[in-house]
Amino acid sequence: MSHRQITIAIDAMGGEGSPLKCLKGAEIFSNNHQGVMLQFFGDQDLIKQTIKNHKLNITNYKIVKCFDNVTDDDNASTILRSRKNSSISRGLTFIKDNPNSGFISAGNTAALMILSRLILGMIEGVNRPAICSTIPNEKSYSLMMDLGANVHVSADNLLQFALMGNAFFSIIDPKRNPKIGLINIGTENNKGLEFLQDAHDLISSTFLKNNFIGFIEPNKITHGYCDIILSDGYTGNIILKTAEGLSDFITSNLKNVFTKSLANKIAYKMIEKDLIVFKNQIDPAEYNGATFLGVNGISVKSHGNANPYAFSCAINKCYDFVLNDLNKKIIENFKNYK
Secondary structure, three states: OOOOEEEEEEEEEOOOOHHHHHHOOOHHHHOOOOEEEEEEEEEEHHHHHHHHOOOOOOEEEEEHHHHHHHOOOOHHHHHHHOOOOEEHHHHHHHHHHHHOEEEOOOOOOOHHHHHHHHHOOOOOOOOEEEEEEEEEEOEEEEEEEOOEEEEEEEEHHHHHHHHHHHHHHHOOOOOOOOOOEEEOOOOOOOOOHHHHHHHHHHHHHOOOOOEEEEEEEEEHHHHOOOOOEOOHHHHHHHHHHHHHHHHHHHHHHHHHHHOHHHHHHHHHOOOOOHHHHHHHHHHHHOOOOOOEEOOOOEEEEOOOOOOOHHHHHHHHHHHHHHOOOOOHHHHHHHHHHH
């Protein structure tokens, strides 16, 4: 498996500060993965000039010229009608034709979702893709899904999310037997909306029943009670953005406290190492890279405002999913369910 030539296709034009942000992130990744081919999709002349002007040391790369770009203002009809030669479309088409590859973009989330479904298609047995990512907790981290792909879901959709999440976890932490929880307003079986109660019963009837701990309330997410957290996309997106805002709030306030006086600055020096560990634990950059589970290919979404280091973390996730055959494991889980 490790001897395969893996290629990571990168939308060099997506997100704030591109292409420089994407190229600097690629440089960080490339320095640690020199055998991996990087293929940049976008404005060829601008990409070449940016690499030259900033003296970026990226090994083993190619550039594919694209004549169009998806913007944040593009709606679904514009994306489908007029963006066939965009960096996202070309990158996804490339990975469809090249199995040992994955695609990453920091661009328009809706466009990436629409085009991933259209170009890559869906894994058999999956009705809707789910956006998932890891979030920190007291013990280590949890996988949370859906983070915004589906505002409305059914009980069957949530079961599919559980099956995909279980396969995903076998890659990111193969030694852990993941516990699965379903976000609700209470832990009692009769609490919440009907589709949540139906999902509870459905998941409990599958081979995942020994992993399923039932309902979990949002205030318990960071306690590490479960490893895979399921929700509809509306709820999941609100939880994620609230957590990111809270992380920024904590980091900013700690900085203000420890720079307020000389005594506080001295106190900071005494516990600096522990504070750096804590900051890294809650830093969204460390967890950058949300995956579209369910599409028939590896499609990863980076935060649009990610810095180069955060973008490199997302590239690394994309690489790991290709290397470890994520979609094959998802397909195996669906076969076990049937």
